[in-house]
Amino acid sequence: MKKLVLTTFVLCLIATACKDKKQERVLDMNNPFFSKPETPFHVPAFDQIKTTHYLPAFEEAMLQQKEEIEAIVNNSDDPTFENTIEALDYSGELLTTVSMVFFNMCETDNSDEMNKIAEEISPKLSAHADDINLNPDLFKKVKSVYEQKDKLSLDKEQMRLLEETYKDFVRGG
Numbered sequence: 001m002k003k004l005v006l007t008t009f010v011l012c013l014i015a016t017a018c019k020d021k022k023q024e025r026v027l028d029m030n031n032p033f034f035s036k037p038e039t040p041f042h043v044p045a046f047d048q049i050k051t052t053h054y055l056p057a058f059e060e061a062m063l064q065q066k067e068e069i070e071a072i073v074n075n076s077d078d079p080t081f082e083n084t085i086e087a088l089d090y091s092g093e094l095l096t097t098v099s100m101v102f103f104n105m106c107e108t109d110n111s112d113e114m115n116k117i118a119e120e121i122s123p124k125l126s127a128h129a130d131d132i133n134l135n136p137d138l139f140k141k142v143k144s145v146y147e148q149k150d151k152l153s154l155d156k157e158q159m160r161l162l163e164e165t166y167k168d169f170v171r172g173g
Contacts, residue, residue, distance in 0.1 A: 033057035044101050051113050054102050061095035062105050062128045079141040133172040
């Protein structure tokens with residue numbers, strides 16, 4: 001009996017040690033931010049959003065954008081407008097949605113609970129933005145695309161996006 005318990009214990013230790021260290025995220029699908037709204041024009045379902053939904057949505061949104069940025073940085077292809085500038089511009093869709101809803105609601109529902117969430121999430125959002133804007137590997141890719149801008153066949157909107165993205169990085173440090 002002791003051998004069976006000891007063997008089981010050792011096998012559990014081995015299985016735990018061999019497991020991928022990356023934790024699997026489990027999303028609360030009752031959080032309206034984690035599903036596409038079934039409203040006209042896919043506007044967030046404000047009637048379903050509770051204050052308890054904001055922090056988990058912010059945390060998940062920052063993780064998603066971090067993964068999107070890592071994918072841009074780790075892309076082994078030469079930097080292009082599409083795989084760098086456009087990908088960067090499209091990153092953080094969930095974070096944009098959560099931020100827009102939260103900060104607009106925070107202005108209209110000036111409650112202690114909303115203020116507490118704002119106090120907790122604001123420094124995290126600043127650090128998250130700094131991690132992106134001060135990422136030297138991401139800047140190298142942006143700079144590479146910017147330096148070849150005259151050779152690219154970009155329309156006016158794309159050129160403006162490229163120039164503004166580059167300026168943001170340069171001005172940001």
